[in-house]
Amino acid sequence: MLEIKNLHASVGGKEILKGLDLRIGEGEIHALMGRNGAGKSTLSAILTGNPAYTVTEGTITFRGKDLLSMSPEDRAREGIFLSFQYPVEIPGVSMVNFMKTAVNEKRKYQGLEPLSASEFLKLKREKEALVEIGSKMQNRSVNEGFSGGEKKKNEVFQMAMLDPCLAILDETDSGLDVDALRIVAEGFNKIRKDKAAAEACGQPATSAIVITHYERLLEYIRPDFVHVLYNGKIVRTGDAQLARDIDEKGFDWIENEADNAGK
Amino acid sequence: MRILDINNTDQQLTLEAGQEEHFLLLDPQHVKLRIQQQEGSRLMLHCISLAPAESGTCELIVEQQAEGCETRLYGLALLKGEQKFDLVTRVLHNVGGGYSNQLFKFVLDDEAQGSFYGELKVLPDAQKTEAHQTNRNILLSRSAKIQTKPQLEIYADDVKCSHGATTGQLDSTALFYMQQRGISLASARRLLLAAFLGDVLQGLPEETTAQLEQQIDAAL
Numbered sequence: 066m067l068e069i070k071n072l073h074a075s076v077g078g079k080e081i082l083k084g085l086d087l088r089i090g091e092g093e094i095h096a097l098m099g100r101n102g103a104g105k106s107t108l109s110a111i112l113t114g115n116p117a118y119t120v121t122e123g124t125i126t127f128r129g130k131d132l133l134s135m136s137p138e139d140r141a142r143e144g145i146f147l148s149f150q151y152p153v154e155i156p157g158v159s160m161v162n163f164m165k166t167a168v169n170e171k172r173k174y175q176g177l178e179p180l181s182a183s184e185f186l187k188l189k190r191e192k193e194a195l196v197e198i199g200s201k202m203q204n205r206s207v208n209e210g211f212s213g214g215e216k217k218k219n220e221v222f223q224m225a226m227l228d229p230c231l232a233i234l235d236e237t238d239s240g241l242d243v244d245a246l247r248i249v250a251e252g253f254n255k256i257r258k259d260k261a262a263a264e265a266c267g268q269p270a271t272s273a274i275v276i277t278h279y280e281r282l283l284e285y286i287r288p289d290f291v292h293v294l295y296n297g298k299i300v301r302t303g304d305a306q307l308a309r310d311i312d313e314k315g316f317d318w319i320e321n322e323a324d325n326a327g328k
Numbered sequence: 329m330r331i332l333d334i335n336n337t338d339q340q341l342t343l344e345a346g347q348e349e350h351f352l353l354l355d356p357q358h359v360k361l362r363i364q365q366q367e368g369s370r371l372m373l374h375c376i377s378l379a380p381a382e383s384g385t386c387e388l389i390v391e392q393q394a395e396g397c398e399t400r401l402y403g404l405a406l407l408k409g410e411q412k413f414d415l416v417t418r419v420l421h422n423v424g425g426g427y428s429n430q431l432f433k434f435v436l437d438d439e440a441q442g443s444f445y446g447e448l449k450v451l452p453d454a455q456k457t458e459a460h461q462t463n464r465n466i467l468l469s470r471s472a473k474i475q476t477k478p479q480l481e482i483y484a485d486d487v488k489c490s491h492g493a494t495t496g497q498l499d500s501t502a503l504f505y506m507q508q509r510g511i512s513l514a515s516a517r518r519l520l521l522a523a524f525l526g527d528v529l530q531g532l533p534e535e536t537t538a539q540l541e542q543q544i545d546a547a548l
Contacts, residue, residue, distance in 0.1 A: 136513075137508055141509055146508075153501050153504075154502075155499075155505070155523070157524065166506075167509040167510050170512060174510070206523075227510065
């Protein structure tokens with residue numbers, strides 16, 4: 066699905082990623098953990114083509130295509146979805162208009178006819194029910210005046226509408242209370258296609274990168290792999306147990322080992 | 329609503345006591361319009377410049393000469409290439425109990441140049457006046473220019489007045505957010521600009537609003 070090789074990236078002239086390698090197979094869930102400033106969000110910005118970030122070295126291949134040569138919108142249309150850590154408020158642009166434009170531009174890219182108003186409404190209702198989001202929210206401007214929990218739910222709703230094959234959840238747990246976290250995580254689990262569901266509809270199973278500081282989210286969204294990012298590189302990879310160890314012991318021991326290995 | 333087709337003219341109009349008028353000025357080129365308002369009259373004027381000539385000027389002068397008048401001036405200008413458009417408004421509150429609201433927005437691309445000069449005068453006798461003026465502008469290119477000069481002269485003390493002028497660019501975080509959802513940069517810009525301009529069209533008949541929205545979309 067995704068292959069990152071020797072990725073170096075910087076923002077504002079400062080190098081953040083310093084030779085990151087990561088391979089994500091179809092249907093796999095990878096958790097990315099690490100302290101603030103380790104480069105977690107930089108990686109999501111690079112994958113989605115945020116113009117504020119620069120790749121200085123390395124390659125990224127997504128479903129056989131050179132990702133770095135694609136525009137942000139084409140990456141999204143190819144199936145990359147980022148659930149933003151801070152979803153943006155867009156006053157004056159209604160959720161419906163926003164979502165309809167997004168869905169139909171993706172369809173156009175795929176060579177499909179745009180959805181009619183009634184088809185769109187049907188899809189919208191179906192996904193609203195799936196992620197337990199009220200349809201009232203859809204009459205408002207994008208994220209405007211939404212609470213932290215509503216914004217994150219709205220991200221999951223958008224993911225449901227756009228049906229990506231690689232979802233990046235960037236600190237989806239930040240600012241959420243336990244109930245909101247559960248709803249958002251369960252929403253994600255319902256949307257995501259596992260291998261069986263994928264085979265049934267002939268589409269790829271959903272892969273995910275879950276960026277988080279805490280183990281809590283990973284109790285709901287079970288990772289196949291857990292990676293620790295430190296100084297712009299992945300310094301340790303394990304299974305779900307690694308996240309539990311970090312929850313108990315912090316990052317120090319991993320970082321110390323990495324520092325010692327580097328000496 | 330009446331469409332005023334008055335290019336290259338200097339005109340004077342009077343709204344008699346209690347009279348209500350709604351004017352629409354489309355692509356004014358060289359227009360000077362003076363409107364005098366008598367007691368309790370209500371004026372709404374939309375000045376929409378979507379396909380202006382190379383250079384245009386529009387001066388709107390409104391004088392509230394008797395009590396209880398209401399004045400609403402709304403306008404937008406989309407300028408590109410080497411277009412120039414200068415807008416001047418002069419709203420005068422001579423007597424008390426009046427209301428005025430001005431809202432003007434410019435969107436400038438390429439080498440376009442615009443200016444907004446907004447004069448708001450509240451004379452000493454015009455107590456209990458409520459007057460607002462807002463000018464907001466978006467520059468789409470580095471070489472586009474806008475000059476904005478709000479000019480408030482308030483001589484009465486028991487009034488409620490506000491003004492604001494801002495010039496900026498499209499919100500790059502909002503643009504990226506939309507692109508991440510698969511919306512092209514061009515569509516994202518149009519959505520943001522339509523949202524920015526939307527409130528200028530308030531008060532227009534539904535049909536006219538729909539027509540203008542289409543024209544705006546085509547012009548962006």
